[in-house]
Each structure stands twice: as structure tokens, then as C-alpha cells.
Amino acid sequence: MTVNDPAVFAEHLVKRFGERRVVDGIDLIVPRGAIYGVLGPNGAGKTTTLRTLLGIIEPDEGRRSILGHFSPREASDRVGYLPEERGLYPSMKARDAIAFMGALRGLDRRTGRTRAAEMMEAAGLGHAIDEKIKKLSKGMAQLVQLLGSVVHRPDLLVLDEPFSGLDPVNQEKLEALILAERDRGATVLFSTHIMAHAERVCDRLAIIAGGKRRFEGTVDEARGTLPSRVRYLPARPQAGVAEVLPHDATPDGDGWRFQLPREGIEGLLVTLIERGYGIGGLSIERPGLHDAFVRIVGRDAAEGEPA
Amino acid sequence: MSNLLRTLRQAMTIARRDFIATVFTPIFLLFLFAPVIMGSFGAIGGMGAASVADGRADKTRIVAIVPDANARTIAEADTRLRAVFRRDEEAPPGLTTLRPAGDPAAQARAAFASKDYEATAVLYGPLETPQVLYGPRGKRAADYLGLLAAETLAANRLNGDVPRVTAVKTALERQGGSAGNRRQSASFAVFGVFLLNLFLASQVVGTMAEERNNKVIEVLAAAVPLESVFLGKLLGMFGVAILFVGFWGTIIAKLGSLLPPDVASALAIQAAVGTPAFVVLFVTYFTMAYLLLGSAFLVVGAQASTPREIQMLALPISVLQMGMLALALAGTARPDGWIATVAQMFPLSSPFAMAGRAATSPDLWPHIAAIAWQLLWVTIFITLGARLFRRGVLQSGSAKPFWKRARG
Known part of the structure; x- marks a missing residue:
């Protein structure tokens, strides 16, 4: 020993x-x-x-x-x-x-x-x-x-x-x-x-x-087994913003949610500003251990487990 | 610290906990004084029976229908002969003399119907050819009346000048005791070890249930080997047994010192190995019997998970103990017979039988071998018990039998 x-x-x-x-x-x-x-x-x-x-x-x-x-x-x-x-x-x-x-x-x-x-x-x-x-x-x-x-x-x-x-x-x-x-x-x-x-x-x-x-x-x-998620709120809501956002973007109230792109978010932000949507709000949320746990063990197995 | 020392230290920690948890409770006082309670009930019953017997004995009489000339002589003969009886119950009933009246045979029969006394035997007729009538259980009294007739006749022929002889009596101690005394001591030893274990060893049965119910077993099993847990529980309850035996042993020894010397001498143990060695062996075999039966009961009791299951074990345990007693007693009746050998070899009866052997055989080496043999079985029981417990209760062990695992 x-x-x-x-x-x-x-x-x-x-x-x-x-x-x-x-x-x-x-x-x-x-x-x-x-x-x-x-x-x-x-x-x-x-x-x-x-x-x-x-x-x-x-x-x-x-x-x-x-x-x-x-x-x-x-x-x-x-x-x-x-x-x-x-x-x-x-x-x-x-x-x-x-x-x-x-x-x-x-x-x-x-x-x-x-x-x-x-x-x-x-x-x-x-x-x-x-x-x-x-x-x-x-x-x-x-x-x-x-x-x-x-x-x-x-x-x-x-x-x-x-x-x-x-x-x-x-x-x-x-x-x-x-x-x-x-x-x-x-x-x-x-x-x-x-x-x-x-x-x-x-x-x-x-x-x-x-x-x-x-x-x-x-x-x-x-x-880290799960990508971070982005919540984006346009400064000027207009039709067509979904075409700029990543494919997995889903509406969330007045804004949108999507996974943080592998290449980073800087390029996307430039595009959004250039096209006039603006940045009303932006947050990058790291996934919690609970999310990672659910993903690793599977939702069925994890159900019923308190966070 | 070596594994053995660590095992002993852990066992003693558990033993100490069990001892304190058992002794420092009000229930223990009830347990300690259980013999008093049992003795009290026995004494009350005995006193009642004695009172009935005394009342009957006061009125029971042997009757001699003799002329006045012989009445005094027969009474003197009765006084002389009665002196040899040691205890009242061995002595014939008191003597009543009646003056012959009319038909002595009819008078004798009438005596059995008297309301003043209860005749067990009645003598009548001439002393040379006396007639004796006796009732149920009056045969010995009838013999005694015949003896009185002969004594009275002899005294009459000597004109009352019966020679008075005072013998010089000297007590002589037989070296090593007689075979009968040794056998009696052997039975005492077997029964003594049995009685102590009957009270005490069965207390071990339910001790593991406490840990199972309180879920402490997981804490113990994580900290110490189960063998230490089992040994600790056994030693803890053995401490309780020693306290019990010490308490009552002291009281009995004190009471024994108050006995008259001749009574104490009659009760003295006469063992072939000598009294000091016998005492040491008795204590050793009590310990071994406790450890053997206790470990066997502990193993069985550890498998029980509810108080009901533990209660259900009481009967087979008592039967087992009685079986061991019977085997050992059969062995002491014929110390050189094959039953004695079986009783001495079989692990659970060995301590009882060897305690008996100490009284009948002077050899000491078989005791050393027997104690080693019994210790081996205590170890086997504890190890086996721990494995059974680990497998059955803690759900450990392999799904494969050990012989398959050994083959890989």
C-alpha cells in the first residue's frame, strides 16, 4: 500500500x-x-x-x-x-x-x-x-x-x-x-x-x-455531456427570425431557445444584429447535474427521482 | 494488532454492550430472583403438603393390646428402638397401648375404627406368638410391632435388666469415596451443569433479533466480522450467566456453611479426580456447555426474524437440552459403557458427560482432550453461524455453491 x-x-x-x-x-x-x-x-x-x-x-x-x-x-x-x-x-x-x-x-x-x-x-x-x-x-x-x-x-x-x-x-x-x-x-x-x-x-x-x-x-x-442552452429575446420581433436561428430553436414566450452552437454564438449574434432583429435579451444556461443525470440514465429510469 | 487480538477486542466491545444492556434493566432483577420466586412457590406448595401430612401423622398410631404388666416394658422398648430413627418420616407412628378386654381379636379390629386415632397396625395375643393386623401401608409398622414384642419378651425374661451398651463411635472417611458416592457425584455434576445451562444458555437465542429489528446489524457487520459479533453476543450473555451463578453460588455457599457438619459431610462431593480438580472441571464444563449450547442456539436464533419465530424455537431447544441430559445421565450410570463414550464424544452432550466422568474416573488427560474438542466445536458453530447469517440475512455469499467457486 x-x-x-x-x-x-x-x-x-x-x-x-x-x-x-x-x-x-x-x-x-x-x-x-x-x-x-x-x-x-x-x-x-x-x-x-x-x-x-x-x-x-x-x-x-x-x-x-x-x-x-x-x-x-x-x-x-x-x-x-x-x-x-x-x-x-x-x-x-x-x-x-x-x-x-x-x-x-x-x-x-x-x-x-x-x-x-x-x-x-x-x-x-x-x-x-x-x-x-x-x-x-x-x-x-x-x-x-x-x-x-x-x-x-x-x-x-x-x-x-x-x-x-x-x-x-x-x-x-x-x-x-x-x-x-x-x-x-x-x-x-x-x-x-x-x-x-x-x-x-x-x-x-x-x-x-x-x-x-x-x-x-x-x-x-x-x-458537459449536455450542450449549454441559449435563450434569445429579439429586440425587435419580426417574422423570419427562425430562419436565422439554429434548426433546434423553439419558441419560448417572446423569445427562443436552442442549443449553444458548437462553433460558438458570436457569429449568430452578428447575423441577428445585421438583419435587424437586435438583442433584447440573451442568456447561456449551462445544464444542471439533474439534466445530465436524466440524459445519462435515461428519462424512464430517472423519473421519480427528486432533483 | 493481530487479527486474533482485533477479533477479541471487537467481540469484547459487543459483549460489554450486551452485558450492560441486559444487566442494567429492571427485568434483570426479575431474572436474577427467578429462583426465589420458583422456590417460594415450591415452599408454599411444600408447606401445604407437609401441613396435611403432619395433621395425618399426629393421629396415626401403632397399637399394642397388652396386659398392664407388659405395657410399661413395651413402651421402654419402643423408646430404645425409636432412637435409631434419624428422621421423623422414617420412624413408625407413635405407640398406644390398650388393656385387653373381652375378645382381643375383635378389640384389635375395632381399633382400626377408632375415632381417637388412626391405627396402621395393631398387636394382640401372647407375646410369644403375637398376632398383628395392619392396614394399607402398615407392613413396616407391623414388623416394628413384632420387634417390640420380641424386645419386651426378652426384657421380661431378664427381669427388666436389659444390658445397656454404649458403643464408642468413630467416624471413618473412606479414601476417595465409594463407587456409589462417585456415581452420585457424577449425577450431581451432570444435573448441575444441565440446570445452570437450562436457565442460562437459552437466553442467547433471541439476542441477534435485537440487532435485526433495530437495524444495528448493518453497522456491526460493516465494522467487525460477524464471527466477532456472534462471539461478543455469546460472551456478553455468558457474563450475565456468570453474574447469576456467582450471586446464587455465594448465597448457597453461605447457607451451606450453616449446615450441621454431618449433613454437610453427607452432601460433600466425592470425585475421583479430587475435589479441587473437580471444582475446576465443573466450572470449565459449565462454561463449555454454555458456549456450545449458546452458540448453537445463537446460530438457530439468528435465523429467526420475529419474536414469534423465536418463541417457536423454545420447544425444540428444551427438547434438545433434555436429550443431552438424558444421554449424559445414561452415560454416568455405566461409566465404561458405549453410551458413556457416545455422550462424551457428541459435542453438545460432551460437557455434561465429561463433568460426570470427572466424578467417576481419576484420569485428567481425557478432560484436556475433551475441552479442546469442545472448543473446536464452539469455533465451528460460530463460524458456521456467521456464514449462515451472512448468506441468509445479509444476502451475501455467492450464487454459486462454494465447491463450484473453488473449481472456478
Whole structure:
């Protein structure tokens, strides 16, 4: 293992449940220190991919390494994990639950309890340090579990759908925590189907659907899979403007919409001015990650996914 | 840190959590004092039965229809002979003497119908050829009346000058105990290990259900190997068992110190391996029986996903435990027989049977081999359980059987 090894490496990972290939030959390289998103619609194989990477379940084919170890167990003390299905012992106090999760990863109990109290204070949960889990709200319990997954200061943090079930305030807190973990030097790998979060925090991402990886790259590269769109509003509306505009131009209120031409827009603007249509308004809109996601996985697969 | 140390550390983390979660609850007090509750019900029932028996015993009599000249002598003979009986229940009913009147045979029959007492046996006629009538369960009382007649006759012939002999009694301890005592100790050992495990090992069955219901299992499975989870749960509940046994062991030891020396001596264990080694082996086999049965129950219980399924497992588990007890007890009855060998070899009955063997056979090496054998099976059960759980519950494992995967 060297420091140049990726934090997570997977090569042709396959996992079958019965005859169904839930994970179907996925390759993944998560660079150290990156925030890496695994995006996909429901049933795409995100959770199974993460569980296979972590060694909770064994792949049927392919190989994977975590922090340079081909056996994920060997690196388990340096990994933090928030599963999709949240689970805590209801009768445990919040501080003890966090310390327990740290202890499972090799952190001594006293340190775990001290850190738990500090982290809860910092997360605005100071009042609930000695509350039993069953008395906390769902969102608070989820934050407690999240703190439990980072209390041992892992080198790799794996979060499965971390934003689901959180209110906007707590979602913001979670984003801050992910960024803070990256700043601390940790690698963060998380799955989500909420594009806004991925767009804001991810350095790189993979989009998977039907168990296959459909895209891998940066957020900009994902957005780059779709051309930018132009919205043009003539200064002097007259008949015949459509003949000047690109073939895909469609009316949009008083104006027109079309894809940004490959050769750029400067030539088109000159023509429009010369012919007297003028420029009443012009905007070039870069496609969002949501648009790229829909295009990559297909509209049918993406339907029902919130943006 | 080596893998073994890490596994143990992780197991102990889970064990500690389970121990605290079990012990620091009000329900645990109910569990801890369950023997008191059971004992109380037993005592109440026993007292009721004893009260009925005492009431009946107060009125039960043996009757001797003898002339006044013999009444005092027969009463003295009764006093002398009655002294050898240790407990009231072994002693014949109290003696009542009646003066002969008219037809002694008719008087004897009439005695059975008396409202003042309940006659179990009645003696009448000359002491040289006494007649004894006895009712249901009065055969021993009839024998006793015959003995009293002989004693009275002998005393009469000696003119009441019955020789008084005071024997010098010296208690002698048999070296190593008799074969009968050892067998009794063996049965005690088997039953002791069984009883403790009957209470405690079955507690393990439902422990994995908590993790499954709370969905904590995913957190545990990601952090530690399932073998550590299983071992941790087993050790956690074993800690609870040790607390239970320690608590009641201390109380019983304190109560034992209050027993009269002769009673304590009668209850003392006489084991072929010697008492210290026997105590060590008893504790070891209790531990092994707990780990073996507990791991087997844990494996089975881990497959159950609802409280109802866990409840359904209670019967087969009890039957299995009773089966192991029966096998081990059959082995102690014939320590050199093939059943004993089977009981000692079969993993789930081995701790019970070997605890019995410690009482009947002085060899120590079979115990070392047996403990190693039993530890191997604990490991097999835990490993197998973890694999079954991973495959069945976590839906891991390959779609291909392992032999096909091995072939590639």
C-alpha cells in the first residue's frame, strides 16, 4: 500500500442476487482526499456496491480494495460507515452510542465519550448528550449515527443516502460535515439521488443504473455531456427570425431557445444584429447535474427521482 | 494488532454492550430472583403438603393390646428402638397401648375404627406368638410391632435388666469415596451443569433479533466480522450467566456453611479426580456447555426474524437440552459403557458427560482432550453461524455453491 493508492478501488465488481446481477461489472477509483458521489436511481445498485466495497457482502466476481487493502476487514478501523437503513440501540444514551460505534472501530471508550460530547456540542445537540436514542427525533438520531461514523476520525467515510430523512437545516449541517471531513484529509464516498447536494460537494462522481456504471468524472464533466442552452429575446420581433436561428430553436414566450452552437454564438449574434432583429435579451444556461443525470440514465429510469 | 487480538477486542466491545444492556434493566432483577420466586412457590406448595401430612401423622398410631404388666416394658422398648430413627418420616407412628378386654381379636379390629386415632397396625395375643393386623401401608409398622414384642419378651425374661451398651463411635472417611458416592457425584455434576445451562444458555437465542429489528446489524457487520459479533453476543450473555451463578453460588455457599457438619459431610462431593480438580472441571464444563449450547442456539436464533419465530424455537431447544441430559445421565450410570463414550464424544452432550466422568474416573488427560474438542466445536458453530447469517440475512455469499467457486 502506498499513499498514491486510491482510497477505494474496484475492478469489474459483480454481485448477483439469485439470477439478477445487481452490480454488473462496476469499476471505481476514488482518489484519496476526494468527495466522491455515487449517483443513481432507486434500485440502481448503489447500496449493494457500497456494501460490497466495505466487505459487508462478498462480490461474486471482480476485486476491490479499501485504503490499499484487498480485504476490507483489514482497513475497517480506518473506515466510517453510515448505512442507508439507520440503526441504533434505542436504550443507549446518545453519547454512549457514538462511543460504542467508535469502540467497534478501535477507539478507546473514554476518548470516544469525550469526543462524542464535543461533537454533539458542535453539532448543536449538546442538550441531548445523555438522552436515550429512543427519546430523540428521527433527524437527531440520524445525526448521532453520523457522528458515530466519524468519531474515530476515519481515513475513509462511506455514507449511504446520508441526506434522506433530514430537514434542510440538518442537510446543510451534513454538507458542512462532509466538507470538514475532506478538509481534515479524509476521503468521503457517498451515495445519493439528490443532485443538488452532489453538485455542491462532489469532486468526482459516478452515475450508475441497472448495476452498471454509466458515467465517471467531475461534476463539470457530467454537465458537459449536455450542450449549454441559449435563450434569445429579439429586440425587435419580426417574422423570419427562425430562419436565422439554429434548426433546434423553439419558441419560448417572446423569445427562443436552442442549443449553444458548437462553433460558438458570436457569429449568430452578428447575423441577428445585421438583419435587424437586435438583442433584447440573451442568456447561456449551462445544464444542471439533474439534466445530465436524466440524459445519462435515461428519462424512464430517472423519473421519480427528486432533483 | 493481530487479527486474533482485533477479533477479541471487537467481540469484547459487543459483549460489554450486551452485558450492560441486559444487566442494567429492571427485568434483570426479575431474572436474577427467578429462583426465589420458583422456590417460594415450591415452599408454599411444600408447606401445604407437609401441613396435611403432619395433621395425618399426629393421629396415626401403632397399637399394642397388652396386659398392664407388659405395657410399661413395651413402651421402654419402643423408646430404645425409636432412637435409631434419624428422621421423623422414617420412624413408625407413635405407640398406644390398650388393656385387653373381652375378645382381643375383635378389640384389635375395632381399633382400626377408632375415632381417637388412626391405627396402621395393631398387636394382640401372647407375646410369644403375637398376632398383628395392619392396614394399607402398615407392613413396616407391623414388623416394628413384632420387634417390640420380641424386645419386651426378652426384657421380661431378664427381669427388666436389659444390658445397656454404649458403643464408642468413630467416624471413618473412606479414601476417595465409594463407587456409589462417585456415581452420585457424577449425577450431581451432570444435573448441575444441565440446570445452570437450562436457565442460562437459552437466553442467547433471541439476542441477534435485537440487532435485526433495530437495524444495528448493518453497522456491526460493516465494522467487525460477524464471527466477532456472534462471539461478543455469546460472551456478553455468558457474563450475565456468570453474574447469576456467582450471586446464587455465594448465597448457597453461605447457607451451606450453616449446615450441621454431618449433613454437610453427607452432601460433600466425592470425585475421583479430587475435589479441587473437580471444582475446576465443573466450572470449565459449565462454561463449555454454555458456549456450545449458546452458540448453537445463537446460530438457530439468528435465523429467526420475529419474536414469534423465536418463541417457536423454545420447544425444540428444551427438547434438545433434555436429550443431552438424558444421554449424559445414561452415560454416568455405566461409566465404561458405549453410551458413556457416545455422550462424551457428541459435542453438545460432551460437557455434561465429561463433568460426570470427572466424578467417576481419576484420569485428567481425557478432560484436556475433551475441552479442546469442545472448543473446536464452539469455533465451528460460530463460524458456521456467521456464514449462515451472512448468506441468509445479509444476502451475501455467492450464487454459486462454494465447491463450484473453488473449481472456478
